[in-house]
Amino acid sequence: MKKENKVILAVAAGAALLFGSIVLLNKWQVNISLNGEKEIHLEYGDSYEEPGAEAVFTGSILRLFHKDLEVKTDGQPDTQKLGTYTVTYSAANGRYSAEETRTVIVEDTTPPEITLVSDPDGYTLYGHTYEEEGYSASDSCDGDLTDKVTREEKDGKVIYTVKDASGNSAEKERTIVYDDRTGPEISLAGGDYVTVYTGSSFDEGYSASDDCDGDVTGSVSVSGTVDTNTPGDYVLTYEVSDAHGNVSSMQRTVHVENMPVNVPTIQEGGNVIYLTFDDGPGPYTDALLDILDRYNVKATFFTTSAYPGYAYCMARAAAAGHTVAVHSATHDYGYIYSSTDNYWSDFNTQNAVIAAQTGSYSNLFRFPGGSSNTVSMSYCSGIMTTLAQQAASYGYIYFDWNVSSGDAGATTDTNQVYANVIGGIAANSAYGTPSVVLQHDVKAYSVNAVESIIQWGLQNGYSFQALSAGSYTSHHGINN
Numbered sequence: 134m135k136k137e138n139k140v141i142l143a144v145a146a147g148a149a150l151l152f153g154s155i156v157l158l159n160k161w162q163v164n165i166s167l168n169g170e171k172e173i174h175l176e177y178g179d180s181y182e183e184p185g186a187e188a189v190f191t192g193s194i195l196r197l198f199h200k201d202l203e204v205k206t207d208g209q210p211d212t213q214k215l216g217t218y219t220v221t222y223s224a225a226n227g228r229y230s231a232e233e234t235r236t237v238i239v240e241d242t243t244p245p246e247i248t249l250v251s252d253p254d255g256y257t258l259y260g261h262t263y264e265e266e267g268y269s270a271s272d273s274c275d276g277d278l279t280d281k282v283t284r285e286e287k288d289g290k291v292i293y294t295v296k297d298a299s300g301n302s303a304e305k306e307r308t309i310v311y312d313d314r315t316g317p318e319i320s321l322a323g324g325d326y327v328t329v330y331t332g333s334s335f336d337e338g339y340s341a342s343d344d345c346d347g348d349v350t351g352s353v354s355v356s357g358t359v360d361t362n363t364p365g366d367y368v369l370t371y372e373v374s375d376a377h378g379n380v381s382s383m384q385r386t387v388h389v390e391n392m393p394v395n396v397p398t399i400q401e402g403g404n405v406i407y408l409t410f411d412d413g414p415g416p417y418t419d420a421l422l423d424i425l426d427r428y429n430v431k432a433t434f435f436t437t438s439a440y441p442g443y444a445y446c447m448a449r450a451a452a453a454g455h456t457v458a459v460h461s462a463t464h465d466y467g468y469i470y471s472s473t474d475n476y477w478s479d480f481n482t483q484n485a486v487i488a489a490q491t492g493s494y495s496n497l498f499r500f501p502g503g504s505s506n507t508v509s510m511s512y513c514s515g516i517m518t519t520l521a522q523q524a525a526s527y528g529y530i531y532f533d534w535n536v537s538s539g540d541a542g543a544t545t546d547t548n549q550v551y552a553n554v555i556g557g558i559a560a561n562s563a564y565g566t567p568s569v570v571l572q573h574d575v576k577a578y579s580v581n582a583v584e585s586i587i588q589w590g591l592q593n594g595y596s597f598q599a600l601s602a603g604s605y606t607s608h609h610g611i612n613n
């Protein structure tokens with residue numbers, strides 16, 4: 134063998150040995166490599182896009198040999214549910230296979246969102262607590278968290294905080310706008326239009342209060358004047374400002390007019406009122422006479438001697454033009470209705486008192502209990518019929534009434550007396566009938582209603598007159 138051949142043979146043998154060794158050492162395997170990260174963090178609600186993986190079949194040494202393999206993917210993260218998901222990638226080539234995993238973590242790292250409701254024109258009064266205008270909180274993962282919001286008012290701010298289930302917290306701050314844009318409220322006692330009669334005083338008050346400053350009545354300035362002696366309209370201006378410069382003002386008109394005065398010379402009809410007062414004079418008669426004088430109202434007093442100390446009121450009443458007439462000296466039914474003699478004896482006793490006070494006897498009277506009374510029956514049957522006939526023959530005229538004030542027992546309330554009287558007058562007036570009103574000047578609550586009754590009457594076109602011999606008698610009718 135030639136030397137060259139020996140060399141070739143030796144090299145070949147060596148190469149074969151080397152190749153054989155390589156083949157023996159080489160390991161066949163499937164290799165999977167992930168696209169993207171091995172661990173992926175996904176925010177709740179985001180979409181998961183599968184990055185995929187690559188797989189090859191290759192040798193550990195004989196790397197030049199490789200074959201691409203198809204990768205099977207298992208597992209799909211649910212991004213609508215927090216959690217840790219595993220995605221499995223596998224590939225195989227004959228008896229060779231491999232598996233690789235990827236971890237996908239769906240998490241919530243987004244804090245909730247707090248939304249505040251706020252009126253751009255709204256404000257909080259200085260020194261007052263902020264009145265919550267509203268807020269809400271929502272979280273991409275937990276939904277509505279409004280109920281979980283805590284709020285704290287401090288140093289002119291409101292701090293709202295809320296935490297979601299994953300521990301993400303949010304905070305929002307509201308700066309409270311403090312202001313005062315409204316002036317004090319002025320209130321006028323008696324209203325913004327007041328009527329005053331000449332000669333009386335105007336003394337209606339006022340007050341002012343401010344939402345911040347409280348009672349500011351003392352700071353109110355009043356401009357304008359009222360002359361209560363001269364009829365006319367007077368305007369008063371009330372002005373006040375609060376500590377923050379808000380000014381309020383109000384005006385009031387004071388209407389001064391002459392006191393309405395009774396015109397007594399009117400022809401008798403539905404607009405005539407005869408005020409009559411029984412059982413006095415007594416402790417309230419002077420005050421009553423003062424009221425009647427003020428309005429030039431003439432009335433009729435059916436007098437008794439129940440309060441002899443006030444007999445002088447008869448003189449005063451007569452001098453003022455009122456009618457002073459007979460009721461009864463004793464007002465004792467058991468006595469006066471036992472016999473006609475008793476009746477006229479009692480009558481004459483009272484008429485003598487009247488004559489002593491006024492200078493003349495009266496031929497006008499009112500039966501105690503009225504002409505229709507039946508109480509007299511228990512003392513003397515038929516006595517009312519006889520007395521009425523005798524009265525006529527003596528030239529005496531008796532009067533009953535057609536408006537009862539109720540002051541003899543039905544009511545002790547001044548307002549009710551007033552209501553009864555004006556109601557009764559209006560009802561008579563509707564029929565064109567004059568009103569003969571029965572009140573008792575020995576009852577304070579009844580006397581106290583008289584001024585209002587007069588004012589109502591004058592304002593409604595009535596005329597007040599005293600009874601006289603030709604006046605409407607308003608007879609009830611005799612029952613005994």
Ligand SMILES: [Zn+2]
Binds near residue numbers: 501
């Ligand atoms: Zn009486």
